[in-house]
Amino acid sequence: MNREQRLEAMAAADAAAIVALADDVLETFEVEVTRGPSVGLLMVRVEEPADRLPFNFTEVTVAEAEVAAGVHRGYAMVMGKSMEHALAAAVLDAAVAAEHPLTGRIDEFLDAAVAGDERRWAARWAEVAPTRVQFEDVT
Amino acid sequence: MGYSSVRGGMDAIEHAESLIAAQVTDSAHPVALPQVRDHVALLLDQVMGEGGVYDVDLGALAVKQAEGDPIEAGFLLRAYRTTLPRVGYSFPSSGRQMRILRRVSSAFRDIPGGQVLGRTRDYTQRLLDFALRDTPPQATAPSADLDALPAGAAPAEFPLVIDTLRTDGLMHEAPRRTSDEEPFDVTREPLRFPATRAARLQVLARGETGAMLSLAYAGMRGYGGAHGYIAELRYGDLPVLISHPITGGQVRIGWVPVTECYQVVGGDEGAKHEHDGSEDHVHEHDHSPDYVVSYGVVIGRNERKAISMSILDGSLKKATKSGAAIEDEEYVMYHIDSIEAMGFVEHLKLPHYVDFVASVQRTSKVRELVAAARRG
Numbered sequence: 001m002n003r004e005q006r007l008e009a010m011a012a013a014d015a016a017a018i019v020a021l022a023d024d025v026l027e028t029f030e031v032e033v034t035r036g037p038s039v040g041l042l043m044v045r046v047e048e049p050a051d052r053l054p055f056n057f058t059e060v061t062v063a064e065a066e067v068a069a070g071v072h073r074g075y076a077m078v079m080g081k082s083m084e085h086a087l088a089a090a091v092l093d094a095a096v097a098a099e100h101p102l103t104g105r106i107d108e109f110l111d112a113a114v115a116g117d118e119r120r121w122a123a124r125w126a127e128v129a130p131t132r133v134q135f136e137d138v139t
Numbered sequence: 140m141g142y143s144s145v146r147g148g149m150d151a152i153e154h155a156e157s158l159i160a161a162q163v164t165d166s167a168h169p170v171a172l173p174q175v176r177d178h179v180a181l182l183l184d185q186v187m188g189e190g191g192v193y194d195v196d197l198g199a200l201a202v203k204q205a206e207g208d209p210i211e212a213g214f215l216l217r218a219y220r221t222t223l224p225r226v227g228y229s230f231p232s233s234g235r236q237m238r239i240l241r242r243v244s245s246a247f248r249d250i251p252g253g254q255v256l257g258r259t260r261d262y263t264q265r266l267l268d269f270a271l272r273d274t275p276p277q278a279t280a281p282s283a284d285l286d287a288l289p290a291g292a293a294p295a296e297f298p299l300v301i302d303t304l305r306t307d308g309l310m311h312e313a314p315r316r317t318s319d320e321e322p323f324d325v326t327r328e329p330l331r332f333p334a335t336r337a338a339r340l341q342v343l344a345r346g347e348t349g350a351m352l353s354l355a356y357a358g359m360r361g362y363g364g365a366h367g368y369i370a371e372l373r374y375g376d377l378p379v380l381i382s383h384p385i386t387g388g389q390v391r392i393g394w395v396p397v398t399e400c401y402q403v404v405g406g407d408e409g410a411k412h413e414h415d416g417s418e419d420h421v422h423e424h425d426h427s428p429d430y431v432v433s434y435g436v437v438i439g440r441n442e443r444k445a446i447s448m449s450i451l452d453g454s455l456k457k458a459t460k461s462g463a464a465i466e467d468e469e470y471v472m473y474h475i476d477s478i479e480a481m482g483f484v485e486h487l488k489l490p491h492y493v494d495f496v497a498s499v500q501r502t503s504k505v506r507e508l509v510a511a512a513r514r515g
Contacts, residue, residue, distance in 0.1 A: 004388040011392040040226035041192070044379055044395060045322065047231040048340060049299060050432035052314045054231035055322045055337035057344055058187075058438055060379060060395060061194040064226060075385050077226075079393035080194065121238060128240050131256035135248055 001110060006096060010089035011078045013113035021109055022088030025095045025102050031074070035066035037083035037090075065090040072098040163204055175199035184396075184439025185209050189477050190216025191326065191345045193395050193438055210347065210477045217478055230380040230389055231317055234399050234436075239297045239375040246368040246403060252297040257374060258440075300371040301401050301432055310403070310430045332469050339455055339468060344437060347477035348444040354465045354475065355447035363463020364454035365433070367404035374398045374440055398442050400435035402449035431456070451475075 001009065010018060039061060046057040063086035064077045074094025076086045092106050100106075175183055176199050187198040190213040197216060205211035241257025244250050256262075304310040322337035325345075330338065343351070358364025376394035383390045433453030435445040451471055460466045474480060 002388075003386050004383055004390045007383060007390045007392065011390075038224070040224040041220060042226055042229055042379070042381065043324065043326075044193070044229045044377075045231040046377065046397075046436055047233045047317055048336070048434050049234055049301060049401065050311070050313070050434065051336075052317045053320070053322075053337060053340075054317055055340040055344075056228070056324050056326070057341070057436065058395065059192050059220060059225075059326070060393075061192070061197065061223070062226060062392070066384070073385055075383065077381060077392050079379065081196070124240060128255055128257045131241075133254040133256060 001107065003093070003097075005114075006093060006110060007076060007089070009110035009113045009117075010076055010092060012117040013089075013110070015078075015082045015085040015088075017109070018092065018113075019084050019088040021106065022091040025091060025100060025106070028102075029069060029091070029095055029098070029100055031067040031069045031091055031094055033065065033087070034068050034073075035064065035075075037063060037065035037087040039063050039081045039083060042077075067091055067094050069094045069098050162206060170203050172196065172199040172203065175202050179207070181440055182207065182209060184437075184441050185348055185444070186212040186216065188438035188441060188444065189213040189345060189347055190220075192216045192220050210481045213347075214478050214481070227381070230382065232377045232380055234373065234377070234401075235296060235299060236378050237296070237373065237375045237397070237399070238394065239373055241374040242297055242371065243373075244300050244369065244371050246370045247300060247303065250300050250303070250371070297373070299401065301403065304370070304403065304430055309405075310432070330472060334468055334472060336456070339472065340434070340436075340452065342472045342476065343435070343448045343451055346444070346448070346475035347480070348441060348447070350475040350477065350480065351447035351451060352443055354471060355450040358450055358454055358463070358465045362465065363461045364450060364465045365404050365457055366450045366453065367402055367430075367433070369400060369446065369449075370403045370432070371401040372398070372442060372445065374442075396439050398435075398437050398440055398445040400442070400445040400449040402433040402435070402446070402453060403430045404433060404453050405430040 041059040042062045045054045063083045065086040067074045067090045074090040076089030201212035201215040378391045433449040435448030437444045464470045
């Protein structure tokens with residue numbers, strides 16, 4: 001899992017669970033908070049399909065944090081206003097970058113977060129899949 | 140009754156405010172925010188769209204505080220957003236990247252990936268369901284066994300229906316790359332006319348559903364404008380993509396639910412629409428009666444607004460104007476914003492005592508002059 005995939009997984013993870021894991025990591029890992037944690041607005045852009053023209057569609061609330069552990073940095077931005085979620089994710093990002101002893105547990109947690117996200121999406125699709133239309137020709 | 144300016148009223152105002160506060164909270168069955176999210180979802184979507192901020196918790200709070208008034212709730216969101224810093228802009232997301240939960244076409248029966256009705260009232264009878272009065276609370280267990288579902292069970296993507304028109308040579312090819320023109324941001328700069336199409340689309344996306352429906356309906360009834368066929372109406376989740384500040388790579392931090400409408404206006408009518416004139420749009424069919432796409436995209440499930448937006452987008456794109464109001468970008472853009480409109484119309488109920496005194500004095504003076512003239 002590369003750094004981008006890591007952030008995607010952390011953003012999709014349950015906030016309480018990721019905070020609990022970060023607390024465990026911080027027992028043996030010192031970090032300096034270098035950005036935030038703070039809440040702000042991200043302007044989401046959408047591409048109009050015909051002319052491929054980007055435009056500003058809507059703002060979304062985001063929480064953002066960045067930490068440093070020696071030469072290693074950790075960053076996270078998550079949707080919503082949970083600064084705890086963002087800070088915990090930044091801590092885990094730095095921990096993996098620094099090859100912290102709990103890296104294996106973090107990787108397992110993030111794999112599970114990705115799988116959970118996919119299952120939730122599959123469940124939503126399963127609800128609407130029976131509404132796919134099968135047209136019949138009447139002669 | 141005296142026509143004079145006055146002071147005071149603060150006690151009355153404070154009591155009026157307390158009555159509003161009590162209305163929101165005093166009840167044997169107070170509304171909890173999850174109830175707004177789960178059971179008044181369409182209103183919540185409308186409020187977030189017109190408020191211009193996607194945040195389900197904030198939107199639900201605004202709906203509750205505003206007693207369900209969508210414009211008031213949108214106003215609360217717009218006011219709140221001014222307290223937060225802007226952290227940046229996302230990468231543009233495309234409908235091609237959407238996770239689909241509904242997708243229909245009224246132009247083509249057979250579309251790649253098929254038509255998926257999803258959650259819709261389109262085919263229901265509009266009859267009050269009295270059984271809902273006594274509905275007992277339901278457990279909120281998921282309807283599907285999550286563990287039994289294989290990952291990747293949902294289709295990765297649905298092709299855009301408009302690509303069929305492109306394949307058949309009936310529509311301009313898509314530009315090879317996303318336009319690098321910096322989009323105008325109406326939340327940062329005052330509107331200027333003529334507006335860019337990016338500015339128009341942003342204003343339409345934040346517009347008030349009822350106002351846009353009214354204008355679109357007027358256009359369809361013959362008062363100008365342009366509408367055609369809905370090539371595709373889709374609902375699903377659009378990814379929110381940012382640049383990772385350490386690696387510079389693209390990262391998806393979440394999803395925003397949206398409704399998209401791709402409307403095709405065709406043949407000779409379509410050829411009269413404006414194009415941006417860039418090299419990307421020059422092709423061998425430039426003089427053929429191409430179809431053009433009018434686009435609508437809105438937060439959440441709000442097909443009424445998405446379709447209306449596509450009609451208004453198409454009307455404003457017309458190169459040859461008929462003079463109708465809905466083809467006038469200044470008319471449309473200034474009059475579909477609910478917060479602006481509500482503020483201006485409703486300010487009439489606030490004290491205008493001095494203005495009216497002046498009006499009465501002027502009228503009295505005129506009457507005196509007329510009476511004097513009659514007396515000779």
